[in-house]
Amino acid sequence: MNSQYDQAVWKRLLDYYGRATPWSRQLWRLSTPLEIDELLEAGKARHSATLSDGSIKYLMQSLAERVKRDVGIGDLKQRGTLVGHLAKGLTPEGHNVYAIQLLAEQARANYLERWAAEARKGKISSEVVSRAVGSYLLDIGFSQDALHKWWTYHGRHSPKAAGIADLIEEAATLSRRPKICFDILVPITSTPPLPDQRDPAWLDSTAAAGWLSYWFPGELHPRQTGALLVEIEARDVYSAVEQVAEVVTRLTARFRVGTRQKLVFHDELFVVGEEKSWPYIQAPRRVEVHALHRTSAIFDLNLSQDINAALELLEPLDSGTPAAAIAGSWAAIEALFVGPGDTNERVVAATRMARIVACSYVRAELTALANGYAISFDDSLAGRLRALNANFEKALAFEGEIRSGNSITFKRTRHKLALDRMTALIAKPENILPKIVGQLEDSFRRLYRQRNLVVHAGDLTSVALRGTLRTVAPLVGAGIDRIVHASAVGKKSPIELSAIAEVNLASVGEDGKRLVLLLS
Template sequence: MLSLRELLEAVEAVPAGVLSDKAVEWLANELSRTLGPDEGIAPHSRSLLQRLLGSPLRPRSGELPAVHRLTEEMDASYLSRWAGQIALGIQVKPERVARAVASHLLDSGFSPDFLHRWLTYRLVHSTQTYLLPELLEEAHALARTQPSRFQVLLTVQNALGLQGPPPNEWCGAPTVSKWLLTNGFDATRVRQSGGWLLTVQARDAFSAVERASETVEKLAARLLIGVGHRMRHGEHAYVEGIRQPLPLRRHRRVEVRSLERQDQLFASGPPSRVDAAFELLGQLDAPAVVAVAAGWAAIEALLVAPEDGQKSPAGDRLAALVACSFPRAELTLLASLQGKNNASPLQEQVLKCTSNHERSSLMLEAIRQAQPLPWEGPVWSHQAAVARMEGLLKDPRKKLKDVEGYAVRAFRRLYRQRNLVLHGGQTNAVALRASLRTAAPLIGAGIDRIAHAWFRHGVQPLELAVKARHRLDLLESKEPLAMLDLLE
């Protein structure tokens, strides 16, 4: 549903030169192709939508209102239809259902923290035992609720420094202390010189904090460029009715562990493109409009070739690197999750390994031989990961092509959002935050492999990307262990 709304927005951006016709056509074709296995869409709606997506979409064309109307109709019944199809006993992979449902709820405006608590309560604490269709019907009811009103207080550690009267949303230090005490917070532990008391409409308290934080960041930008005064806000937000402070700090899960493994955290030397990419990656936890520009700039700095007519191939190259790194990363994680309190022959072998390559090879062989795998803690996500590895063993080339395709879509969406922000000035594009949610950790994973090759072997990023493309194209099913060495 979000991708369809993104398409409608993209069509409107073409006349101004913000996006190209080819970018819109690519998005429409990808959407048409991915509609096939989506059981949340009725067959007649799917056929009509695919026909509309196959026609040239232009602003003020007759097809555009039809796509918009169809999107709203499908959105209204998406999760309920998934529930109905599963109740009928259709054959579908559990992880496909999980991705469809979770992404739909996230794209509807719910925060990951809220959804985790909502689901954990029903699976662990509720006295009711849910069948999956019943759980999905509850998710459908949740998605159809209207946003709620939240009052959010964000403290500021320095005065505004204004000559005239402050805005109505501004509270002085005494007013902030009184509000905190009235709402059950310990005001003595809060260092502040005032704060912003905002009323926002949001799906849940965590989303309300994010919206309030974005509003204050916009106000801070105006204050900085208007009077040269920098606003320093606190690290927590306070929501009426929620007795615990909620953190403001973002973490979009960008990790380049090779910097530590190769002892390059504080290395100094001649500047390189790789170093420039690290500086840009550091901005991925910044406000969305900054993060989307910096994230794409990091990709472009490393993987644009001199003869590229468009910039989007840089994202496609990074997607190939992500796909090649996926098997070893997943298997290494699975090896580390072997039960530490339940000694087993496999665990003992894992502890003797001296490299991640050895651990991942050992884990892959254990999965291939269907050995018992003792896990530590909840096992559902571990079992899903093992199922992915079993699929890789059966057809490594096809499965890695799927992984590459997911990454391509994530990076191309990031590129479109970057263009909407930088060339169209759209700071509230519909897919802006979703693009960062999915692309940021993938960027970190891909650039981690670039950093490893650069620091350890002196391999240029473009050279590594060419190797990744070549290895993916030549990977054969009869040599499954070869998928651990695609970037070596």
């Protein structure tokens, strides 16, 4: 890939799939095809009184706007037809629902090929192309790790004549392959006695040892009292291991409340076809509230009651079961942002959280750029940035440099792309910031809908559950981080901070106020 455009799409895809990518550069939304499935699912939930009319209406309107812009769905006529049906009712098993399902299937058939064609033209921004392709591959079941390896390898080793459009076409071929069936054994180190009549997935120690000896004759086998043997259908081995980790988490939680005897799994598992055992402990969802440490609030025994409660409710979002993560994280947001007069409009918490995170996004990106420049260069700007102690001061100085119109460049493509995004944002904040708030509000409202499905219907099978946890967890952490900082440093309540964000965002671009100061 020789063109800057191709490099930009490729680097952003690697950002989306990288485990260490900061929240401000990750994907915040699901793909359009999955959002269509989510809407159809929401229609069923509405008829069982789990979701409200307002919730469905918001999702429908938001999705319709996405469909209009998403060239992967089809040409203008095809998109218009789908938008027309989205505006109608969602009665389960009704004519309109069947029409939407059919149109969605047609869209999926060549979704990536259409985006490849657009990438070949190079007219749609690299950011839009990468988000569409990146989210679609995750939403059909590929793991971040597998996709990162795939794009890294093909981006580096494909023929020089191959461009990003060719790689997207290869990814389309990859997406049509059937799922792979994986046989996976998780040894157990402690378990209650197994009943005589049991699911064949539960192996006693003798059967587990025989299985390990047959499939892994040269491997050192762990000490075990039995094993769980599961068959998983997945897109790749990383995804299969993630699914097993979820099964182990659920079973461990079940046994914790169902018996006084412990069920303890070994920290590695064995996959037929792989040479060695795999660690499988579920990776944290990266809920990061570093303000607790920066302000020493982590040692404060007298944190405000609402923040103290929110932090406790938030803990499962980082590594807990999906049910606890969804219910706890929304409860934390609602506790912070629903105040006097808001009792009948609890979803307003999603809007308020979105505004705070949008303001935080600007500061996070400018801070990353300032620190990156200070490390990479040795000119006067880099010297001034290194002389500043606080990240806030560095971000403010870097924003001033962009506003002054002075030439700034970076060697790394990722920083160049981030600089382009921030330069455009600073030039037209009144146009771009509302779109950022809108994307974030979509994500937090999705969390609210998932919470209602979990709490009111006990539904843990939503098509959007896994994607919600993947996209929203870092965003919740970013918002709570700003709330803790505002409380510890400025003695501001969450409601007060949300009011500041709303007022400042409403007047952005009019008074020339620095964007780093949006939460001030």
